Amino acid sequence: METKITFKTVDEYLATLPEEVKVILDNLRKAIKEAAPEAQEVISYNMPGYKQNGMLVWFAAAKNHVGFYPTASPIIVFKEALKEFKTSKGAIQFPINEPIPIDLVREIVRYKVEENTSKLKRPKLPSDNK
Numbered sequence: 001m002e003t004k005i006t007f008k009t010v011d012e013y014l015a016t017l018p019e020e021v022k023v024i025l026d027n028l029r030k031a032i033k034e035a036a037p038e039a040q041e042v043i044s045y046n047m048p049g050y051k052q053n054g055m056l057v058w059f060a061a062a063k064n065h066v067g068f069y070p071t072a073s074p075i076i077v078f079k080e081a082l083k084e085f086k087t088s089k090g091a092i093q094f095p096i097n098e099p100i101p102i103d104l105v106r107e108i109v110r111y112k113v114e115e116n117t118s119k120l121k122r123p124k125l126p127s128d129n130k
Contacts, residue, residue, distance in 0.1 A: 010041050010048040021061050024100065028059055028066065031102045035109035050109070053116035057109060065093040066100060073115060074108045081107075 007013040010029065014022050025048075032050055033039070039050040047069075049058040058069040065086075072090045075082065081104055086093040094100045 004046075007043045007046055009043065013043065013048055017061050021066075021096065024066060024096065025059065025061060027102065028068070028100055028105060031100075031105045032057060032059075032109050035106040036113050039109075039113070052113055053120050056112040056116065062093075062096075064097075065095050068092045068094060068100075068105065068108075070108050070112055074111055077111060078104065078108055 005016065007016075014025055014029075017025065029048065033041075036050060036052055036056055039052040039056055042049045042051055044051075044055065044058060047058045047060040050056040055071070057071075058067075060067045060069075069091050075087050075090065075092070081101075082092060085095075
């Protein structure tokens with residue numbers, strides 16, 4: 001039976017990857033930190049993630065792509081910019097053999113920072129407790 005590794009830090013996660021994939025994810029990590037310098041780096045769902053007033057994004061390496069998980073709203077908001085990538089409700093797949101659109105990643109992260117911040121400012125509605 002295979003023992004699943006549980007990561008405690010993003011560096012630990014990255015250390016398990018082949019060098020060429022590690023370089024790609026390091027660049028993604030830098031872009032996220034540039035777009036959200038106050039975000040806290042975490043491991044969530046055993047993947048690197050970033051929190052600022054709630055979760056912002058996650059990322060992970062897969063066999064043929066890099067998964068970028070900004071939750072559902074950015075997939076809708078950035079639908080046109082994401083049309084060349086495979087997406088689902090809360091995920092974007094960037095092919096491992098193509099450059100990641102770093103400027104778009106930064107835009108999405110900034111959008112999530114703003115979205116999370118605006119949620120803090122709005123009054124709680126009775127429907128929020130359901």
